[in-house]
Amino acid sequence: MTSGTQLGSDPLIRKLSEAGPLTYHDHTVLTSICSRPRYIGADHDIIRAGDPPSDVHLVLAGFAYRYKILPDGNRQILAVLVPGDFCDLHVAILGQMDHSIASACPCVIVDIPDSTICDLTQNHPRITRALRWATLVDEAVLREWLCNMGQREASQRMAHLFCELLLRLRLVGFADEDGYDLPLTQTELADILGMTSVHVNRVLRDLREAGLVVFKHRRLTILDVERLKAYCSFDPMYLHLGLKRSDADG
Amino acid sequence: MTSGTQLGSDPLIRKLSEAGPLTYHDHTVLTSICSRPRYIGADHDIIRAGDPPSDVHLVLAGFAYRYKILPDGNRQILAVLVPGDFCDLHVAILGQMDHSIASACPCVIVDIPDSTICDLTQNHPRITRALRWATLVDEAVLREWLCNMGQREASQRMAHLFCELLLRLRLVGFADEDGYDLPLTQTELADILGMTSVHVNRVLRDLREAGLVVFKHRRLTILDVERLKAYCSFDPMYLHLGLKRSDADG
């Protein structure tokens, strides 16, 4: 059972398999790509805005996030990167990063040379297709975040984020039955959701008192998944998951 | 002078040239792709959420926008598509559209068969690279919109949108010295900016009284570009334009 040995490449393979079937050979290719992981501490920049293109980075364990510091000093978090997510599959074409990426907690990442990516695109059509799929889903998530920010009010917005992370973490095996570890401070949640940390705190209290979720010690316990989804009218379509019944629901 | 004859493909070529030099042959290829334009009226869906993959669509004239209707009936506009912009370079890989695209005014668009896109990726490396560039810039714009929504308050948010559109429209030759046509209602602006149309109206009055812009009869007149940029701390880096001095400033 591979699930027991917990290879570093496991979340990547689980995620990419969602795009379409991969062969055993594809698996070994992906595993070998992940063979030289690197460990970084919490709150370290992985890439900084303005950086020129370099290797592609991939998160294998831990949480990272894209962010931008605006001229007025405010920070907006643009994406949460969980195990199996790529940081920058593309920068090569754009001259420089227009945002930064930082670790939210101690992380395991791999640096993938451009040459390896080239090799994939030329010799591994299923993997290449899966990478394109991953990029498109990232973009779809970004669009949903924009909807979330523009149209939902604070508490549903937060509930929606929690639902999304639940599905994404389940996909890569990082969610339990009753919730998941979410190594973010309330201030970071605030910068994700476009509100103040004070208000995050109040909303968390409301959600707790509503019997939906409890967020304590960097762990999110979901008391009632279905009610949480209903609460924010969560529609997972944008994640483009196959939605095998067993994974998608309760 | 090509600028006089105003070929349909002109905005596309101007835009893609921003990604890197194209040859004369590339130009003819792009022009031939645009040889069968289609005219659609205002407020028509070009693609609808849930649609399966079909041809790729390209806007040659007029404005369109991506949007999503949330379960509560609210609409969020996710992107404004101006001449030279693609609607859906990718859907093929995702099973279905997760959002819709509609025309904001009468538009000229072209339907590009997948086979043509395949041909491009296989035989026209410079164009392929330019298409990738365009996709990445679209994503960068989306990220900036998320910042805008999350961190800036209404009036700067609107100013920022106006600055962005100015640069994007200049790139394709659809902006004048003193502003540009912006065929959107205040309600549409509201759904772009995540506010009510009532508040859009008030913010427009404020910007007018501040001597920054006048929006009347679907035309935006910019009274003072530099002050408008300063007003919202506009930093065009995310558009990844070459920023030839003459185009970028004054």
Place this chain on the structure above:
DNA sequence: CGCTGTATTGACCTCCTTCAAATGCGGTGG
């Protein structure tokens, strides 16, 4: 055991929404 960063709560304020009504305006038919 004190230090530091995070979480929590209260009081007050403001930006934006909601609701409602009035004004303007392009088109259409008489």
Place this chain on the structure above:
DNA sequence: CCACCGCATTTGAAGGAGGTCAATACAGCG
């Protein structure tokens, strides 16, 4: 040419969601 309709715009008054400021409690850690 004018009356009329539908739609977009404009403005006012009142309420609410969320922000700001500041004090307190708490947890991890050397």
